[in-house]
Amino acid sequence: MKTLTFAALLLSPVAATADPLPAGSSVATQPGNGTTSFARLDLTDTGNRVWTLQASSNLSTWSDTGTLKVRNSLLRIQLPKTNGTQLFYRLRYNSDAQTAANDVADALLLPATAANYANPTLPAHLLTPQIRGQDNTPFDNAVTNAGATLGRVLFYDKRLSANNTVSCSSCHQAAHGYSDPERFSTGFAGGKTSRNSMGLTSNRYYLRGHYFWDERAATLEDQVLMPIQNSTEMGLTLTELVSKVSAEPYYATLFTSAFGSSTVTSDRISKALAQFVRSIASGASKYDLGVPQNFANFTAQENQGRAIFTGQGGCAACHGSDNFVPGNAIFNNGLENPYVDKGLGGITGLTADEGFFKVGSLRNIELTAPYMHDGRFATLEEVVEFYNSGVVNHPNLSPQLRVPPGNPGAGNPRRLNLNAGQKAALVAFLKTLTDTAVTSDAKFSDPFRYDAN
Structure with missing residues (x-):
């Protein structure tokens, strides 16, 4: 069992001491100040493990305050403080206690009613025959609300990389027009790509339908799986991809909503990711x-x-x-x-x-x-x-x-x-x-x- 102990003080900086943590784990602490009632702890854990948070006022008697599941390699924990009383916390990791609820409501912040991806509101000049003719959506993968919702989760899920450190969104950041502000993107093992990541805004409107700078992907459905399998970018085989996605309970619900059953396949992953990317359409500039x-x-x-x-x-x-x-x-x-x-x-x-x-x-x-x-x-x-x-x-x-x-x-x-x-x-x-x-x-x-x- 691994243990990390740290103190949360009303006015003082947060102090931390730790035993060696499981591989892929690290902790950053941020103290509160005189106006806040919480300090904060950021637990990075690429193993997406279950932890126990404990509290003590004397470093002798400890009580559990919660069981914490890391769901996408990062967990932000608020540490309550009492009026001027020094309060200590510690995280404990037990490899034999790795069960935690992890369905859609536990893992994800999704609206009760699926967002509108299938029929976005666009101005009249983006609904003309010319514009519709640029749309490369295939007849067998029209954007649906449930499909794009699944694609959204996959797009941000770091499990799609070999060591759970990189997602599609790592190289296609929303604030940068779904591109990367760096010349060359950083892959799962720290390597650099050979080209700049293209922006994804209005990506469905490309008449030729080919993707990547050199158009080596015949369709968007082909393209979305290639970075996942690339040895620099995300480093998974399709078999590994399917296995990792299948292991998460919330995906069973999302795949059923999108495709009618919980079966995970690389083809379904491809279609869902493509639906989400095609839904990112601009019309309010x-x-x-x-x-x-x-x-x-x-x-x-x-x-x-x-x-x-x-x-x-x-x-x-x-x-x-x-x-x-x-x-x-x-x-x-x-x-x-x-x-x-x-x-x-x-x-x-x-x-x-x-x-x-x-x-x-x-x-x-x-x-x-x-x-x-x-x-x-x-x-x-x-x-x-x-x-x-x-x-x-x-x-x-x-x-x-x-x-x-x-x-x-x-x-x-x-x-x-x-x-x-x-x-x-x-x-x-x-x-x-x-x-x-x-x-x-x-x-x-x-x-x-x-x-x-």
């Missing part, structure tokens, strides 16, 4: 509010940037429609010559495919820095300057970035020759695509219970 009023809500600078985007800048050629996505095309944007990362060419082995990368939606682009497949640009200003003056004359450079536009190899790279004010205006317009409603919506947030109280 300043741009969206401006469409029905001819952008009367825009500043003069933002409207100038909009005119550059659709006109002189030619940006809409690769970021078209009100979802700012390409049509049925993949592009080489002339980042370098030769390409260190060959993109699509690295998958096909064809010289003619080198330097081609997926073009994602620009929705929430302000939040998804750094930019490009390798995160080479830290700011939108750097991105604009690249397209203004830095496009390289690669043999496969897409026609949209040549002057005059033409076949690959014909013409020189475009130079926009924007002045400082015009570049600032273009950046200001791009920021009108920011939609914090979709990044802060509770139905897309982490659903796990971390507070023992």
Whole structure:
């Protein structure tokens, strides 16, 4: 039995002494102050074990105050204090006492009625035939409320990694447009990915339907399982994945709601994760509010940037429609010559495919820095300057970035020759695509219970 003892004092810092804890466990304590009645303890436990919290006023007589189950590698415990009396607490771990309730109500903070994922409220300009035509949802995996709810739990569950330290949300953080603010994401064992994590906002609106920067995944359903199996990112086999998910009682309830039975399969996991990702759709940006009023809500600078985007800048050629996505095309944007990362060419082995990368939606682009497949640009200003003056004359450079536009190899790279004010205006317009409603919506947030109280 492992024991950790620590003191919670009314005004003094929290002191801690500990025996060696089980592997994957650590404790951080945060004292209260003169105005709070609680100190706090954060128990990190990648084993998701059961602990007993005990209290004492004299370090001799101890009483149990609760049995605590760690459900997603972290538990936050409030430590009550008494009026000026020193109070001691300790955590005890017993490998023979590992039973605790762990159904949906115990483990998760989900609403009594499932959130609306299947039929989100979107403005009229995002319900047109053009926009519906961009939707890559397959006929056999339409978004349902129960399916996306299951997908949400899986998306935030660190059990989907080999050592319970990384979830899908680790590399696709809501506050950053469901992307990673680091150039390269950190995997379960501390290794780094070779590319920047793409933002997920409005990801269902991609006509080509392929995923990853090099489009190696034919569908979103294929894509969501690949990071789980990647030796750097999450490190599980599909057999291990199914076994770990099947072991949690709350998943039996969620799978039954979503698919009619409690059976866990990698196909069902794939479908649920894809449903959740497709449900993350933006429609409440300043741009969206401006469409029905001819952008009367825009500043003069933002409207100038909009005119550059659709006109002189030619940006809409690769970021078209009100979802700012390409049509049925993949592009080489002339980042370098030769390409260190060959993109699509690295998958096909064809010289003619080198330097081609997926073009994602620009929705929430302000939040998804750094930019490009390798995160080479830290700011939108750097991105604009690249397209203004830095496009390289690669043999496969897409026609949209040549002057005059033409076949690959014909013409020189475009130079926009924007002045400082015009570049600032273009950046200001791009920021009108920011939609914090979709990044802060509770139905897309982490659903796990971390507070023992």
